[in-house]
Amino acid sequence: MPFVAVMEPIQQKRMTTAAASAKASRREWIGLAIIALPCLVYAMDLTVLNLALPAISAQLDPSASQLLWIVDIYGFLVAGFLITMGTLGDRLGRRRLLLAGAAAFAVASVLAAFARSAEMLIAMRALLGVAGATLAPSTLSLIRNMFHDEHERQFAIGVWIAAFSVGGAVGPLVGGVLLQWFWWGAVFLAAVPVMVLLLLLGPRLLPEYRDPEAGRLDLASMVQSPGAVLAVVYGLKRIAEYGLDPRGIAMLLVGVALGVLFVRRQRHLAYPFLDVTLFRRPAFSAAIVAYALTGLAMMGVYIFMTQYLQLVLGLTPLQAGVATIPWSVCFTVGSLLAPRLARHWGARRVMVRGLLLAAVGFGITAMVVPPYGLWFLVAGMIAMSIGLAPVMTVGNELIITSAPPERAGAASALSETSAELSGALGIAVLGSAGMLLYRMWLGPAVPAALDPADGVRALATIGGAMSVAGGLADDGVFAEAARASFTNAMRAIAVFGAVMMLAAAWMAARLMRDGGATPVAETGLDDVAGA
Template sequence: MTAAPQLPAMAPPKATRREWVALGVIALPCLVYAMDLTVLNLALPAISADLQPTAAQLLWIIDIYGFMVAGFLITMGTLGDKLGRRRMLLIGAAAFASASVAAALSTTAHALIATRALLGIAGATLAPSTLSLISNMFRDERERRVAIGIWISSYSVGGAIGPLVGGVILQYFAWPAIFWAAVPVMLLLLAVGPFLLPEYRDPQAGRLDLGSVALSMAAVLGGVFALKQAAEGQPGLTTLLAAALGLAAGVAFVRRQRRIAYPLLDLKLFGQPRFAAAICTYALTSFAMFGVYIFVSQHLQLVLGLSPLVAGLCTVPWALSFVAGSMLTPAIAQRLGAPQTMIAGLTVAAVGFAAMAMVDAPHGLAWLIGGMVLMGLGMAPVFTLGNDIVIGSAPPERAGAASALSETSSELSGALGIAVFGSLATSLYRAGMSGQVPADTMAGVHTLGGALTVADGLPAAMAEALRHAARSAFVDGFQAAALLGTGIMVASALLAWRMLRTPALRG
């Protein structure tokens, strides 16, 4: 008796023009989301003059958006799986447009803080909804990688042009105009989204567990708040309590996910080596990138003395390299394989970090820009393939929650990177300054900006000596951070090689 011949597996369907047009539509809100993270900083002087917030209120105006995004990502990703990803994206777009209008009409600092919080909650729907929709729209692996590369590029472009667009807007309009700019994009998404975007939801979705929602928010918000406070040099009782709350809530959240039938986060995904490797390398890359990037703008303006516009233009090559790397990744991965491409990217990023450590050498600006370009080219494959592996490893009905986990890991590791790298550089800076100024004046020069301000009120010779000492101490901290980033990239490459090296995982 002969066995029946096995039919060859059907190739996944190719995307049509409709899917590619839809990808362009969902990339627009991602670009606006990234712009909203950076454009506000330029408007702070105008906001301060108009609304006259206190120092604490000004800090909350800046930070509350990122806090809310981080806290609601997992919840919004799971809601998208349950209610429908297109529906969740359109609800988020409507909420983002409404909150933008409310922010533009704010007349008090408290109102602006509240509307920025609403913007963050609405923004948390964008990343998981758009990424999980990409997994539905692009079934072919190579096309999906190209789509994810475009998706990631939209964030890079938004972050790069945010200061430039904000500068142009503020040149001709008052500060509320930076919020009005987001409204037309969201209205466009609401107009064409129902016709171009497919709907997908988990037909077996259970009831949303509100206890898990509360625990996840407490864990993420507590952790991010504590990390940001530590990064700003405020390790007080409030910071310790926030860290303890976040840790306790995180432990309780994990235990609860193991017990309930429909968890907010499927912990079984971490049992897959591909998924675990993608999350780990993505998190480590974000940790190093955010940790080092905080020094770049300060170095360009306070050490090299460049204007804000020229400093912003110096960061454009980094964003363009990230875009180029994201677009080249699918072709390289098709030829070399995903693991080899990620490892090669991490190696290139390590060289970029090492080049950034040469900022005090002759032609230091060229070393810095070249290092940033290599960093962008090397990190792009990790972001593109990491997200592809994450949503490809998860069951289709849980793609929203998986993509939200990817973004949450990036948010948390980025905040941790800022805290760790910032603490390292601050310690080296203070050590370098301790013998340069009298002990009773150290309080005024504990940052490079503070030291330069103090120097402006001193006699010329003393002022120049203080500026030189402060800039040298800052560069020492910057170099140490760049070298630490180099080590993390090398360690990430070794980790990816170890976790992705078996033949079964190279597909």
């Protein structure tokens, strides 16, 4: 009996090791292609909307605040419901949640396409956000369970991230063509055929995974998690737009209080929505922080880039879409090369060097000056995308492998929550800060004889300024002042983005110090995550 007692755990360990190193079959690789579809649609929907902003501004005439809400409420609600949806996927089935989310996303896209007011479009974007929250944790957690071999899983995650880049590349082209020939609402309809294809093929090709020991869903956590995220975001948005606004401060405090209650509650639940013990692992914390800072900086400057291409440089929507292709193509290449770089350099070096290259890209964007603005912008996009793609691939690997396979949905939801929330905050906070700088620099150039309503509209958005300038007989002086003010605001946000990338690189270098000395081919990212 003692011999058997000793050999039993050894045999179990061997069985676990064999399962972990099992190669994926043809079914898993075909399933990966199906999983990539909602990721592509998610990115396509985001980039298409950015290109459609000028058309939306012209037809729906939203205020500056409404324009930001049209863009960022989707990300806010995705971020708010990700943790809840990740836990639901672990409990109810990840394939089931993915297909339900795809159906809801298709319906919400049709409703958004036919919105007839800024308020209605904001509401439909909110519905898209709730539906979108089901997609990311389901797809990433399915990858965690489908691919047990470390190197195959790294490549699969690279494909998963590359799908976002392909969507970013296809989105501007599809959106540019649609905006060239149809009304702005058509950009939402592009997502419908892809979701229908997923609904048709998903049940046949995707396996179902759920946690057989999942506990009861905690209703209090389901309220606290989205409540905390939405209250914090709304409070920060109000403060960024109106200064130390009492309502903004109150909502921020409410959100922080709900967040504290949520975290405390998770420590005492047998089946928590958020495993707070994961943050004790330095590599996990470094990956989460780096992921969040990159999303904050990237989305904060990207919303300015798309408007700069059309409203400052005067490109058509299709030309602007073509100009963003290098960003998406380089991001795709970087995502697919990330596993090879990780095996050669190790996780730590990939993260740090990628963040430093991204900082260079933000710095190049900050040097945008006429008449070479387009070339500086494209060069900055290329450096940013090549630097950030490996960071996100390796970071996601560290995050999802830190949790047990049966809780991969919750872990992937935490990863996506940090990305979505930081991206939404980048649009809200950095977008508001950039527009504050724009108004500050443009204010002195507003003609004294201009109608007060037109003055407010010109200071609200660059689109409004171009519209007002078209009715002035000043030989384009005011229009040129508006373009210069907007360009300076974008450059300032790019400088801030470079600083954040340097801070993230410093943090990754310190927290992952013990994990990056040996190439991943020898130690494995799982070992780094447990360092």
